[in-house]
Amino acid sequence: LGNVGRAFVRLLLAKRDQLRAQYGIEWRLTGVASRRMGWLANPEGLSPESLLRGEIPNEAQRCPDLKHWLSVAQPTALFEASSLARTSGEPAISHLRAALQHGAHAITANKGPVLYAYDDLQKLAEHAGRRFLFESTVMDGAPVFNLFRETLPLSSVRGFRGVLNSTTNIVLEEIERGADLRAAVEKAQALGIAETDPSDDLEGFDAAIKVAILVRVLMGCPLRLEEVEREGILGLEEEEIRRARAGGAPYKLVAEAHRVSEWVKASVRPCRVSESSPLAQARGTSSVVHFELEEFFGLTLVETNPGPEATAYGMLVDFIRAVSAC
C-alpha cells in the first residue's frame, strides 16, 4: 500500500458502482501490506477509507508473514506494487508466486517479476487456472500487452521503436529550455515522475527493462536485460542537447528492438528524432511506441499526458479481465 497501491484503492472506490453495474464485480479489501504497517488482513474486509487516511483499521489482524496473511485474507486477486528491485525482481516475485499457489490472480505494476520470472509465473498461473497480468508495467494504463493479446490475434511483431521513459524525456526538455542536469532532474522529481535516486532512469535501465519485457511477451524471445545495448542520457553535453533541439531534431531516449534471423537485437540510446517522426509525439510525460507487424500494417500508440491514476487504471483493467474471464 504505497503510492500506486493507494491510487488503486481510491480508483476501486471511485469505480465501485460501475464495476457492479457493468461487470457484476463486487469487491472487498481483505488484506493490505506495506513496509510501515506490515501484513494486515481480515477476511470480512478492511475499511479502505481508514487505510487511505493512513490509519490501521480496528478490524485488522496482524499477520507474521506473507503465508499467514494469504491464509487469513483469502484473496481472489493479489495486487503487487512494490518498487522495482533491478537485479532480482524480489520480493515481488515471491509475493506473486505465493498468490498464484494460493489460487489468487496475480496482478503487478512492477517490471521485475516480468523481467525475471515471466515464464515461471505464467506457467504457474496456467496450472492454477488463474491469470498473471501486468498491463501497467509499460506505458502506465495504456493498453500495450492487451492490445496484442485481445485485439490483434495472429499478428506477429517484427520490431518496435519508442520513447518509454518519462524522466529522461522531461530532463531532456528541461535542458533544452536552459536548465542544467541537476535542475532538470529536480523538476522531474517535483513533478512526481523521477525517483529520489533517478539513476535507473538516466542510465537507461528503466527503458531497457521495458524493452526486454516487450520482447519477451510480444516477440516471444527471452532476452536478458544485459542483452539490451544500453546508453543513458548522461553522456550527452547540455549544449549538444540544446543544439539538437534548435536544429529541429531533438534528442529522445529511444528504445527499440528488431528481429534479426532467429534472435532479437535490442537497444536503448539517445537518438535525434525529427519533429515529423512518431517518436516526437513523446512530449512531457507522454510516451510512444511504434510496432512493425509482420503483415497488414504498422501501429503506433501514443499515451498523452497520463494522469496520476494511469498506473492504477492499468491494474484495474487487469483486475476486470482476471475476474470476468470465463
Add this chain to the structure above:
Amino acid sequence: LGNVGRAFVRLLLAKRDQLRAQYGIEWRLTGVASRRMGWLANPEGLSPESLLRGEIPNEAQRCPDLKHWLSVAQPTALFEASSLARTSGEPAISHLRAALQHGAHAITANKGPVLYAYDDLQKLAEHAGRRFLFESTVMDGAPVFNLFRETLPLSSVRGFRGVLNSTTNIVLEEIERGADLRAAVEKAQALGIAETDPSDDLEGFDAAIKVAILVRVLMGCPLRLEEVEREGILGLEEEEIRRARAGGAPYKLVAEAHRVSEWVKASVRPCRVSESSPLAQARGTSSVVHFELEEFFGLTLVETNPGPEATAYGMLVDFIRAVSAC
C-alpha cells in the same frame, strides 16, 4: 465475394493452420454470393481455391434468394462486404439481419449497417446470443472498436480528432507535389484507394460516416450523418494546398467529435495541421485518430501503410472473437 471478400478468403486459407492451432477454429466455406455469381451454397463446403480462380465450383447449389441460401449454407458466421449504399445501408442491413435471425454471427466491413441499423442489429445479436461486429469499418484492420471494448473498460471518450480517409490524404499530397485535382484522383485510383466515383471521399461523406459510427459506438450518442458538419476538399484551391504545405502546416481532411453538454458536436473539414501534430502522422494511406478520454490519459492510434489485406484482417479478428467467445 468482391475484392474484400476474396482477400478474406485468401487470408482464411493462409491462416488455416494458425486458426486451428491457436484457437481451435476449423472452418469451411458453405456459401458465397456476388452480383455476378448469384447465391451459391453447399453445406459440405465450396472449394475456396476454385472460387478464387473465378470458377463456380461443381458442388455449388444455386439458390434463388438470401433466405434459401442461408437455409442451405447453415452458416455459423456471415461476412458482409458489399459496397456502401450511402443513403440507406441496404441491402447489407437485410443480409446481416437475416444472418442473425438465422443464428449466425454477423460480421461486416460495410459502414452502412452500423450507420443506419446499429441499435437494431446489436439488439438482434444480443437476443440471438450472437455477435454483430464491424472492426474493419474504420481504420481497416487496426483495432478501434476492439481497443475500447476489450482493452479500455470503464473509460469514457470525451472526443476524438483524426484523419480517417485515405483518398483525400493521397489527393492532397499529390496536389502538394504539383499534380492537379484530376491527376491526383487518378493516382489514388491507380493505388486502388479511390473508387471509380470518388465523390463520397472528396466530399467528405466517407469520413463523416466514420465519425457518426465512432460517435454512436464509442460515445453512445445516436448522431445522424446529417448532423456531422461536412466540408470536403473540393473547395480548396490547388495553390492554397501547396502554400499550406510550404508553410509547414499542410491541409488534412480532419474528422472530429466532442461532447458538448448532453450531445456531441461533430465535423469533417479541411484543416491545416502542423508537422508536430499527431494528425500529421497521416501520410499516404496511413490514418490516425487521437482520443481524449475522460480520465487517466489520451490515446493516439496510427495505422501505418496498411497492406491490401488490412480490411480482411479486421474481418478475421471479428471472426475469431465471435466464434471463440465463451
